[in-house]
Amino acid sequence: MSVPLLTTKLFIPKARPDRVARPRLLARLGDLLQPDCKIALLCAPAGFGKTSLLADWASQVMTGSHLPGGTSDEPSNRAASPGTVTWLSLDASD
DSSP: OOOOOOGGGGOOOOOOTTOOOOHHHHHHHHHHOOTTOOOOOOOOOTTSSHHHHHHHHHHHHHHTTTSTTOSOSSOOOOSOOTTOOOOOOOOTTO
């Protein structure tokens, strides 16, 4: 018997206003996700800020602030245009 995927696993978390800025890691994501790279894996132990980092990055991508001339003070991300983020959270049981 298969178990349906919870729709909450598809929700992109909101970037928190009190987040720790990680401009170097955001720039690294931008460098990795070029048009010829279709997927990237971010792996780190629990509590290291993976979700926060990706939520911040996704927020920039979806608003277009990652593009040159964007409103963010974070590094630019040249890999995507507004609205090109898909989110999937997986657990060991998935």
